[in-house]
Amino acid sequence: MAEKQCDLCAGTEFETIGNRDRHGAPLESVICKTCGLVAHGNIPTDAELAHYYATEYRQSYHGEMTPSDRRVMRAWKNGERIFKQLQPVIDPNAEVFEVGAGIGCTVKVFELNGHPASGIEPGEGFQTYSQQRLLTDVVRGDLFEQPRDHSRELVLLVHVIEHFNSPRRALEYIRGMLSDQGQFYVECPNIAAPFARRSKMFHYAHIHNFTPSSLKMLAESCGFRLEQQFGSPEDPNLQMLFSCSEKTAPEIDADNYQQTMQVINGATPLRYHMRPYYFTSRFAKVASYLKEHLTAKQFVAKVVQECQQFPPIQQDDEPFEFRSAA
Ligand SMILES: [Zn+2]
Incomplete structure (x- = not known):
């Protein structure tokens, strides 16, 4: 078997930082001693991943085939947040x-x-x-089937990058889909955020775990340049907007390994529970959870009604006035 290489920096020296996933099942997690990227000790192959997603993932992770109202409501609000965040820095068209x-x-x-x-x-x-309820132009498909014709203007990758067995391959592929003036927005869990316990950090489906620094290093070595990072460094999710640039050799942040180790070693229950605002945010969470149950159904009914009035904008459609004049 070939020697394991870091997907970010091609380094070959690793340190084990975990042996269990968040449910207690065996799962080895390692950190690259060169760049600090955290990944599984054994990176699943494409075939292993396909099998996992076809069988276990839906039951163990989402547990639902059709999204619940609560999930739709959360996703909608999340979509609104992303739009508001990006609106000032993207072309309105x-x-x-x-x-x-x-x-x-x-x-x-x-x-x-x-x-x-x-x-x-x-x-x-x-x-x-x-497609059927929200009338979106979302089709079933895989990233690596998309044309790399430099035609895309803004690609979003929200809570997806952590699932790839090679995020480098995915980002390089996306760079080929984007025009040279294109933008790329990525969101994923932040392993540098305060976590309750080290044992809760790792999940089979999250093959790579990023800090702000490792995500930036990876993207920049795949032909992107960081334009803006949203939120604070302690946010549970990284939110970064990149513009396209020339592909360069990875510029290694030599401090990322030590800093990531500090976060991981400091991720004790005490530290988590002693965070300022822990109690108020805990209370707010319970309150908003109850509120969600009460309001989700109504909220989603309204969203669906609104969506159904607006079928997707087709770019090659003739302008509306021509159609009505015919
Ligand atoms: Zn590395």
């Missing part, structure tokens, strides 16, 4: 393409705000819901 679009809420929010928007989603249940 930019065509949007989401890889792993899920329920399609983000795609639809961009569309309702005047952007031609489409996406791909491998999961049948969510994709069907997206």
Whole structure:
């Protein structure tokens, strides 16, 4: 077997930082001693991943084929947040393409705000819901089937990058889909955020775990340049917007390894529970959870009604006035 190489820096020296996943099942997690990227000790092959997603993932992770109202409501609000965040820094006419679009809420929010928007989603249940209930242009599809014709203007990758067995391959592929003026927005869990316990950090489906520094290093070595990072360094999710640039050799942040180790070693229950605002945020969470149950159904009914009035904008459609004049 070939020697294990870090997907970010091609380093070959690793340190084991975990032996169990968050449910207590065996799972080795390692950190690259050169760049600090955290990954599984054994990176699953494409075939192993395909098998996992076809069988276990839906039951163990999402547990639902058709999204619940609560999930749709959350996804919709999340889509609105992403839109508001990006609106000031993107072209108002930019065509949007989401890889792993899920329920399609983000795609639809961009569309309702005047952007031609489409996406791909491998999961049948969510994709069907997206197309039929929200009338989105989200089709079933895989990233590596998309044309690399430099035609895309803005690609979104929200909670997807951590699932690839080679995020480098995915980002280099996406760079080939984007025009040289294109933008790339990525969101994923932040392993540098305060976690309750080291034992809760790792999940089989999350093959790579990023800090702000490792995500930036990886993207920049795949032909992107960081334009803006949203949120604070302690946010549970990284949110970064990149523009396209020349592909360069990875510029290694030599401090990332030590800093990531400090975060991991400091991730004790005490530290988590002593965070300022822990109690208030805990209370707010319970309150918002209850509120969610009460309001989700109504909220989603309204969203679906709104979506159904607006079928996707087709770019090659003739202008509306021509059609009505004929
Ligand atoms: Zn590395």
